[in-house]
Amino acid sequence: MRIRSPSRLVRSRAVSPIAGLAILCIAVQGTAAEPRYAFDAAAGKLPKTALPVHYAIELEPDMEKGTTVGLETVSIEVREPVARLVINAADLTISAASIDDEAQAATVALDAAAETATLSFRRPLTVGRHQLRIGFTGRINKLGRGLFSVDYPTAQGRKRMLATHLEPADARRVFPCWDEPAFKASFALTVTVPRASLAVSNMPVASEEPVTPTLKQVSFRPTPRMSSYLFVLAVGELERLSADVDDVAVSVVTTAGKRGQGRFALDSAARLLRYYNDYFGVKYPLPKLDLIAVPGGFGGAMENWGGITFFENRLLLDPTTMPSGARRGIFTFLAHEMAHQWFGNLVTTAWWDDLWLNEGFASWMEAKSADELHPEWRSWVNASAQKQRAMTLDARRSAHPIRHPVADESEAMAAFDGITYGKGQALIRMLEDYLGEDRFRDGIRRYMAEHAYSNSTTADLWRALETVSDKPVADIAAGFTEQPGVPLVVAQAVCVDGEQRLELRQERFTIAAGLPADEAPRRGVAAAHRWQVPVAFAAPAAPRASGTVLLGDRGEIAAGRCGDPLKLNFGDVGYYRVEYDAATRAALARSAALMAPADRVNLLADGWALVEAGRAEPQSYLDLVEEIGTSSDRAVWEQIIRTLERLDHLARDRPERDAVRSYARSRLRPALDRLGWEAAGAEGPDAEPLRARLIGALGRLGDRAVLAEAKRRFAGFLQDPAALRPPLREPVMHLVGLTADRATYDTLIALARKATGTGERVRYYTAAAGARDPSLAQRTLELTLTGELPSTLIGRVLNTVAADGEQPELAWNFVQQHFEALAERQGPSFPNYLVAGLMQNFTDRERAEELARFAPAHASSGGRTAAARAQEAIMISADLKARVLPAVADWIARRAQPRSSAQ
Numbered sequence: 001m002r003i004r005s006p007s008r009l010v011r012s013r014a015v016s017p018i019a020g021l022a023i024l025c026i027a028v029q030g031t032a033a034e035p036r037y038a039f040d041a042a043a044g045k046l047p048k049t050a051l052p053v054h055y056a057i058e059l060e061p062d063m064e065k066g067t068t069v070g071l072e073t074v075s076i077e078v079r080e081p082v083a084r085l086v087i088n089a090a091d092l093t094i095s096a097a098s099i100d101d102e103a104q105a106a107t108v109a110l111d112a113a114a115e116t117a118t119l120s121f122r123r124p125l126t127v128g129r130h131q132l133r134i135g136f137t138g139r140i141n142k143l144g145r146g147l148f149s150v151d152y153p154t155a156q157g158r159k160r161m162l163a164t165h166l167e168p169a170d171a172r173r174v175f176p177c178w179d180e181p182a183f184k185a186s187f188a189l190t191v192t193v194p195r196a197s198l199a200v201s202n203m204p205v206a207s208e209e210p211v212t213p214t215l216k217q218v219s220f221r222p223t224p225r226m227s228s229y230l231f232v233l234a235v236g237e238l239e240r241l242s243a244d245v246d247d248v249a250v251s252v253v254t255t256a257g258k259r260g261q262g263r264f265a266l267d268s269a270a271r272l273l274r275y276y277n278d279y280f281g282v283k284y285p286l287p288k289l290d291l292i293a294v295p296g297g298f299g300g301a302m303e304n305w306g307g308i309t310f311f312e313n314r315l316l317l318d319p320t321t322m323p324s325g326a327r328r329g330i331f332t333f334l335a336h337e338m339a340h341q342w343f344g345n346l347v348t349t350a351w352w353d354d355l356w357l358n359e360g361f362a363s364w365m366e367a368k369s370a371d372e373l374h375p376e377w378r379s380w381v382n383a384s385a386q387k388q389r390a391m392t393l394d395a396r397r398s399a400h401p402i403r404h405p406v407a408d409e410s411e412a413m414a415a416f417d418g419i420t421y422g423k424g425q426a427l428i429r430m431l432e433d434y435l436g437e438d439r440f441r442d443g444i445r446r447y448m449a450e451h452a453y454s455n456s457t458t459a460d461l462w463r464a465l466e467t468v469s470d471k472p473v474a475d476i477a478a479g480f481t482e483q484p485g486v487p488l489v490v491a492q493a494v495c496v497d498g499e500q501r502l503e504l505r506q507e508r509f510t511i512a513a514g515l516p517a518d519e520a521p522r523r524g525v526a527a528a529h530r531w532q533v534p535v536a537f538a539a540p541a542a543p544r545a546s547g548t549v550l551l552g553d554r555g556e557i558a559a560g561r562c563g564d565p566l567k568l569n570f571g572d573v574g575y576y577r578v579e580y581d582a583a584t585r586a587a588l589a590r591s592a593a594l595m596a597p598a599d600r601v602n603l604l605a606d607g608w609a610l611v612e613a614g615r616a617e618p619q620s621y622l623d624l625v626e627e628i629g630t631s632s633d634r635a636v637w638e639q640i641i642r643t644l645e646r647l648d649h650l651a652r653d654r655p656e657r658d659a660v661r662s663y664a665r666s667r668l669r670p671a672l673d674r675l676g677w678e679a680a681g682a683e684g685p686d687a688e689p690l691r692a693r694l695i696g697a698l699g700r701l702g703d704r705a706v707l708a709e710a711k712r713r714f715a716g717f718l719q720d721p722a723a724l725r726p727p728l729r730e731p732v733m734h735l736v737g738l739t740a741d742r743a744t745y746d747t748l749i750a751l752a753r754k755a756t757g758t759g760e761r762v763r764y765y766t767a768a769a770g771a772r773d774p775s776l777a778q779r780t781l782e783l784t785l786t787g788e789l790p791s792t793l794i795g796r797v798l799n800t801v802a803a804d805g806e807q808p809e810l811a812w813n814f815v816q817q818h819f820e821a822l823a824e825r826q827g828p829s830f831p832n833y834l835v836a837g838l839m840q841n842f843t844d845r846e847r848a849e850e851l852a853r854f855a856p857a858h859a860s861s862g863g864r865t866a867a868a869r870a871q872e873a874i875m876i877s878a879d880l881k882a883r884v885l886p887a888v889a890d891w892i893a894r895r896a897q898p899r900s901s902a903q
Contacts, residue, residue, distance in 0.1 A: 044180040044181075044182055044350075044351050045180070045408070046086055046087070046088070046116075046178055046180055046183070047082075047086055048079070049078070049079055049080050049082045050076050050077065050078045050079065050082060050085055050125070051076065051077045051079065051178070051183060051185075052074050052075070052076055052077075052177070052178045052183055052185040053074075053075045053076060053077050053129070053185055053186070054074070054075040054185055054186045054187075054188070054222070055072055055073075055074050055075075055175070055177065055185055055186070055187045055188065056072060056073045056074075056075075056188045056190075057070065057071075057072045057175055057187065057188070057189050057190070058070060058071045058072070058189075058190045058191070058192075059174070059175070059189065059190075059191045059192070059233070060191070060192040061140060061147065061162055061191070061192075061193070061235065062140075063140070063149060063160050063162060063235075066139060066140040066141070066149065067137060067138065067139060067140065068137065068138040068139070068140060068147060068174070069136075069137055070135070070136045070137065070138060070174075070175055071133075071134070071135050071136075072133070072134050072136075072175055072176070073131055073132070073133050074131070074132040074133075074134070074177075074185075075129060075130075075131055075132075076129070076130050076131075076132050077128070077129060078125045078126065078127050078128060078129075078130055079127065080127060081124040081125065081126060081127060082124055082125055083120060083121050083122075083123070083124040083125070084118055084119065084120050084121070085106075085118070085119040085121075085125075085132070086116055086117075086118050086119075087116065087117055087119070087176050087177060087178055087179075088115055088116055088117070088169070088171075088172035088176065088177055088178065088179035088180075089110060089115065089116065089117040089136075089172050089176040090112075090115040090146075090170075090172045090173045091138060091139050091141075091146070091173050092110075092117075092136050092137065092138045092172070092173070092175075092176060093136060093137045093138075094108045094110070094117055094134060094135070094136045094176060095135040095136060095137065096133075096134070096135040097119050097132070097133065097134045097135075098132075098133050099121060099125065099130055099131065099132055099133070100130055100131055101131065101133075102133070104121045104122060104123065106119035106120060106121055107119070107120045107121075108120075115169075115172055115409075117176055119132075134176050136175065136176060138173065138174060138175070139173075140162065141173075141827075142297075142790075142791050142825075143791055143825075143826065143827035143829075144165050144297040144298040144791065144792055144827075145165060145170045145173060145827060146164065146165070146166065146170040146171075146172075146173025146174050147162060147163075147164050147173065147174045147233065148162070148163060148164070148165065148297050149161065149162055149297075150162075150163065150294060150295055150296040150297045150790070151296075151790075152255065152295040152296060152756075152758070153755070153756050153761075154255070154256070154257070154756055155257075155756065159236070159237055159255065159256075160236070161234070161235065161236030161237075161238075161255065161294065161295065162233070162234065162235040162236060163232075163233070163234045163235075163292070163294045163297055163309055164231065164232050164233050164234070164304075164309075165297065165298050165302055165309065166228065166229045166230070166231060166232075166302075166304075167229045167230075167302060168181075168229060168352060168409055168412040168413060169229065169409035169412065170229070171228035171229055171231055172228075174231070174233075177228045178228065179228045179229070180227075180228075180351070181227040181229065181348050181349055181350065181351060181352070181455065182227075182348075182350045182351060182455050183227065183228065184225040184226055184227055184348065184453070184454070184455070185225060185226075185228075186222045186223050186224060186225050186226070187202065187222065187223045187226070187231055188219075188220065188221070188222040188223075189201050189202075189219070189220045189231075189233065190217060190218065190219040190220070191217070191218050191233060191235070192211060192215055192216070192217050192218075193215065193216060193218060193235050194214060194215060194216075195210060195213075195214060195215060195216045196237065197235050197236055197237060197238070198235070198236065198237070198238040198239070198240075198253070199218045199233070199234070199235045200232070200233070200234045200235075200238070200253055200290050200292060200307055201220045201231075201232055201233050201234075201306075201307060202220070202223045202226075202230070202231065202232055202286070202304065202305050202306040202307050203220045203221040203222065203223050203286065203287070203288070203306060204220065204221055204249070204287055204288050205218055205219070205220055205221075206219045206220055206221045207219045221287075223286075223305065223306070224285060224286070224305075224453060225453050226305050226345060226348070227348050230303070230304050230305045230345055231304065232292075232302075232304035232305075232306075232307035232309065234253070234292050234294070234307065234309065236255060237255060237256045238253050238254065238255060238256065239253070239254060239255075239256055239257075239258075239259045240252070240253050240259065240290075241254070241259045241260070241262045241263065241266055242266075243266055243270055245269075245270045245273050245274065246273065246274060246277065246283070247287075248273060248284055248286070248287065248288060248289055249287065249288040249289070250266065250269050250270060250273065250288070250289045250291075251266070251288070251289070251290050251291065252265050252266045252269075252290075252291045252293065252315065252316075253290050253291065253292045253293065254293045254312075254316060255293070255295060255312075258293065258312075258316060261316035261317055261318050262291070262293070262315065262316055262317075263317075264317045264327055264330060265291055265315050265316065265317070265330055265334060266291075268330065268331050268334050268335075269289070269291060269334055269338065271373055272334060272335055272338050272369060272373070273289070273338065275369055275372065275373060276338060276339065276341070276342065276365075276369075279441060279444070280342045280444065280445060280448050281444075281445030281448060281449065282342065282346065282445075282448045282449060282452060284341060284342075285346065285452075286305065286306040286341075288306060289306055289307075289308070289338075289341070290306065290307045290308070291308050291310065291315060291334070292307055292308065292309045292310065293310055293312045293315045293316050294309050294310065294311060294312060295312045295758045296311070296312075296758065296790045296792055297311075297790075297792060298311060298792055299311050299792055299796070300314065300333070301314055301315075301333050301336070301337045302337070303336075303337045303338075303340030303341065303344055303345060303362075305341060305345040308337045308338070310333060310337075311758070311792075312757075312758040312759070313757070313758050313759030313762065314329065314330065314333045315330060315333065315334070316330075317330060318757055318759070319726065320726065321726055321729065321757060321759065321760055322726050322759060323688060323689075323692070323725075323726045323727035323729075323730070324688065324726075324727070325685075325688050325689045325692075325727065328370070328374075328377055328379075331370060331373075331374065332366050332370065333366075335365060335366040335369045335370060336362045336363065336365070336366040337362070339361065339362040339365035339366065339369070340358060340362050342448060343357065343358055343361040343362055343365070344357075344358035344362065346448065346452050346453065347447070347448060347451040347452060347454065347455075347456050348454075348455050348456070349455065349456065349457070350455040350456070350457060351406065352406040352411070352412035352415060353403060353404065353405055353406050354403055354456075354457055354458050355406070355412070355415050355416070355420055356402040356403055356420045356423075356424040356458075356481070357424075357456070357457075357458060357461065359416065359420050359421045359424060360402065360420065360421065360423070360424015360425050360427065360428055361424070361428060363386070363421045363422070363424060363425035364424070364425040364428040364429055364432075367379045367380055367383050367425070367429075368429075376684075376685050377685060378597075378635070378686070380429075380572075380598065381572070381597050381598045381601060381635045382634065382635050382638075382686070384572060384598070384601050384602075384605070384635055384638075384639070385638060385639075385642065386418075386421070386422045386425065387422050387423075387425070387426045387575070388605050388609075388639075389418045389422055390418045390419050390421070390422025390423040390425075390426060391422075391423075391486050391575070391577070391609070392418075392511070392609070392612075393417070393418045393419050393422075393869075394419055394423055394484060394485060394486045395485070395486050395509050395510050395511040395609070395613070396510070396511060396512075396869070396872050396873075396876070397510070397512060397872060398865075398868050398869045398872045399419065399484035399485060400415075400419060400484055401481060401482050401483050401484050402419055402420055402423050402424050402427070402480070402481050403458050403481045403482060407861055408860075408861060408862075409862075410828070410832060410860040410861055410862030410863065411861050411862045411865065412862070413829070413832065413833070413862050414832075414833070414862040414865040414866055419484075423480070423575065426575040427477065427480045427481070427575055429573060430534060430573055430574050430575050431465070431473065431476070431477065433534070433536070433571075433573045434471070434476070434534040434548065435465065435469045435471060435473070436469075439465075439468050439469045440465065440469075442468040443461075443464045443465035443466075443467070443468045443469065444464070444465075446464040446467060446468060447460065447461050447464035447465075450464065458477075458481060459474070462474040462477055472532075475532060476532045476534070476550070479529070479530065479531035479532060480531065480575060483529055484529075485508045485509070485510070485529045486508070486509040486510075486575070486576060486577055487506050487507075487508065487509065487529075487531045487533050487575075487576040487577070488506060488507045488508065488509035488576065488577045488578075488579060489504055489505075489506055489533060489535060489551060489568060489569075489576055489577070489578045489579070490504065490505050490506070490507060490579045491503070491504055491568060491578060491579065491580050491581065491584065492581045493559065493562075493580075493581055493583060493584045495562035495563075498561060498562055499558070499560075499561070499562070500558075500559040500560055500561060500562045500563070500564060500566075501556055501557065501558055501559055502537075502556065502557045502559045502566055502568075502584075503554070503555075503556055504535065504549075504551055504554060504555040504556065504557065505553065505554045505555075506530065506531065506533060506551060506552075506553060506554075508529040509576075509577045509609070509613060510613065511609075511612050511613045511876055512613075530552070530553065531576075532550055532551070532552055533550070533551040533574065533576050534548050534549075534550055534551075534574060535548065535549050535550075535551045535555075535557075535568055535569065535574065535576075536548045536568075536569065536570045536571060536573060536574060537549070537557055537566055537567065537568050537570055538566070538567060538570040539560070539564065539565070539566060539567065540565055540567050540588065540591040540592075540594045540595045540599065541591070541594040541595070542570070544570075544571075545570040545571060546570075563583075563587065564587070565584060565587035565588045565590075565591050566584070567588060567595065567599055567603075568580075569602055569606075570599065571596070571598055571599065572598040572599060572601060572602035577606050577609055577610070578606055579606075579610060579615060579616075585620070588603060589603075589623065589624050589627040590627065592624070592627050592628055593628075593631075597633040597635050597636055598635070600628060600631065600633070600636050601635050601636055601638075601639050603624065604621070604624060604625070604628070604636065604639045604640065604643075605639055607620060607621040607624050608621050608639075608643050611884065612876070612880060612884075614883070617887060618884050618887045618888045618891060619887070619891050621643070622888070622891055625640055625667065628640070630670065630671075630674075632671070632674070633686075634686035634687075634689065634690040634693075637668075637671060637690060637693070637694070638693065640667065640668075641668065641693060641694075641697045644660075644664040644667070644668070644697070644701075645664075645697065645700070645701075647660050647664070647884075647885070647888060648660055648661060648664065648700075648701060649843070649877075650843055650877060650880055650881045650884070650885055651881075651885055652806060652843070654881070654885060655889075656885045656886065656888065656889040659888075659889045659892045659893065660885070660888060660889070660892070661701045661702055662892075663892045663895075664697075664701050665698060665701050665702070665703050668694055668697055668698055668701070669698060669703065671690075671694055672691070672694040672695065672698060672706070675687060675690065675691045675694065676691075677691070677695070677709065677728070678725075688727045689727075691727070691728075692727055692728065692730060692731045693731075695710070695728070695731040695732075695735070696730070696731040696734055696735065699731065699734070699735035699738065700735075700738065700804070706735070707735055707738075707739055710731070710732045710735040710736055711735075711736060711739070713728065713732050714732055714733070714736045714744075717729075717732070718747070729763065730763060733748070733763055733764065733767040734766075734767055734770060734804070736748070736767065737766075737767030737768055737769070737770040737771055737804075738770050738771065738772055738804065738805075739772070740768065740771045740773065740776060741773070742775075742776065745768055745771055745773075745776045745779070748764050748765075748767050748768040749764070749765075749768050751764040752764035752765045752768065753788075762793065762796075765789065765793060765797060766796060766797065766800050766804075768780060769796075769797045769800035769801050769804070769805060770800050770801075770804035770805050771805055772805050772806055772807070774807060774810060777801045777805045777807040777810055777811075778810065778814075780797060780801055780805075781797075781798070781801060781810070781811065781814040783797070784797060784798065784818075784822065784825075785818060785821055785822075791825050791826060791827075794822065794825060794826060795826065795829075795830070795834045795837075798811055798814075798815065798834070798838055799811075799834075799837060799838055799841070802838055802841040803841050808838075808841040808842055811838060811841075812838065812839065812842075815835065815838065819831075819856065823856070828860070831856040831857055831859060831863060832857070832859075832860055832862050832863035832866060833862075833863070833866050835851075835854070835856070835857045835867075836851070836857060836863075836866040836867050836869065836870035837866075837870070839851045839870050839874065840870050840873045840874060840877075842874050842877075843874065843877035843878055843881050844874070844878055845874070845875060845878045847874050848870075848871040848872075848874040848875050848878075851867055851870060851871050851874070852867070852871055854867075
């Protein structure tokens, strides 16, 4: 399709400030007409001398030319006389700017580096309301930033869709604006699009009328006051699947022909909306909520108010190609982004320092809502890897507090990491457990009511929770939000007259590598950090915690009879590690079978973390794995598999690898044999994903029988796709890709090119990218330069070649040789973040030094942050490889000796 660009915009509506628009905006948001700004004047970078109140925006995108023509009138509140306005603009050309019906024309100076436009006037603007009018042109890109286009295959040929992705700071690529979260305003959009297309934005359509035989003009109702990064526009050959939920029109919006795949998402969104309306105590305030499936452009989802965008396979369920377990992933993304409609949209952080308030709470609510609406999924224990990932990052010297200063937008991008999400989620869960669910919910309701349509800080939340609980929430939370690091609770059992007590003290848990001696006096210990840690405890078999102690520097717990084990961090709710004395650790290991899965996972995770920190020998963890025995719990096996795969990765090109792989297969294969490749009868909801996980892990570890079975099933799939059930498609394709010869590789690429479903295309391309044949890996790398792969898949393919294909040297050399071409296709994220991620596939100190010398990765402050984190990760891997692998191989050899003599 083609959008023509006429010589002038149709200006029938949104170009002038209309009183009716302001009245409608007030009615929608239910707040006072004057803006309520609640932010530190120092937050952000733009001056606060003038504030936007309302944007009336006209856009006319041309999909074929990749350009937009725009005109906006912004109602602004001038707070003090000013002769200059500084706003954000990036990749825009401003053709004209004036104030108050062209009473004064502005001189415009663009600063590409700062992404600003300075509008200078002959006379200072007086205090009060003014109307700023700007004409501009912009670009449509393929980078998933600002306004971008996505080309996707269909049975009728390739089609194109437009969508926006603006967080944290890309609204400035669509229209000139105050593009910082503190500047909330209402937005009224009018867009000119092909008559056959559907346009979707934050609010319902107010009017739609033809303007040429091929074009129509669509005007949307004005939004409530919101931050610019929440603006959304999607245009294409789209269709809706809709339902009315408590007077809110909820819809799944898809490309033509895929509406039926949105049924599960729509039903889930209806349940979530009712649950959130009740939980937050403030009903969803917009008249509609669109869930928009985008077949490319970015890999996740974005919480635009009233129009959430999702990478297509994060929202749509195709039961013919996707396992039933995919419902959990869809629900998780939905729950996270819908929670943002309150935490992030209704109440917004003033600046990116408090990003964790958005992402930590949405991450917490995604699990909490799943636990409420789908208890059979056991969401908390099955999501434990997210907390473990956060604790691993938080134990490093490059860790940052979850609330930390953010200087610019590149640093804001770097803040979207495992600490912000995972530690934020874990902290909220721990506080909820400590305060009690009812009081915690009351505090959240109070916070929402006080800050609706405005901005807030972390301190505002603590005040609300303290008011309803009468507990020192701010004092407890400060240690976890204002400083980096993980508390370590050291427990020592003391027995007196048959009575046992656990003496507790706290340290900061660290994993250090390559630090000078004066910075790391001994492994696992760092500079003094102190927390108030809510330590829950109980006997291993107890149904619930028997008590909680708020631990400062030291404490003591009555622990029953001498020798009876007491489990700390009961239920794995706390954000801290535990180190037991040897006798208590052994007693807990012997009692592992009595524990709930969450406590077994916690015991294993802490055990491995202590090995990484050098506070325990690998034998202690491996002995614990042996004690766990024949557990059938998915979360337990997930923890064990992650650790075994970590050891296998470290052992690449090392003499210990055969022993590590042989031992790993001996532990995992019995679990798969019990499950079988196919269900023998009724089984629980965790069996299907565990089966797929075991098959994939065993194949990667070189299990010949598993690899042979995967090839056999793939051959059957080629004859009849229905012969391979959806739950097995991911691991089978993955393993076939690893061992592919040229013919198999070509078959996978052909399947990818033929697929019309986004998830299927991603599956086949990444399976081919995992080929361990260097010549095939080289062919995959060359695909990244041809234009065949969507830009959002390039980074994933490069990393798959390095990780699954075990060709990090090949991938890194290719990136260096073609850096400029790849960076042009990927945009700023490529040098800033993708290079650092790729380099973490290495485990040699020399590679960390090479990254330190690679100038493009250090071109921005966010890039320098990402590179420093990657360098440390490589150093830690190098340290583990040298220190842990020989001990592991020795333990495996000693374990095998009795069996050898018996034979």
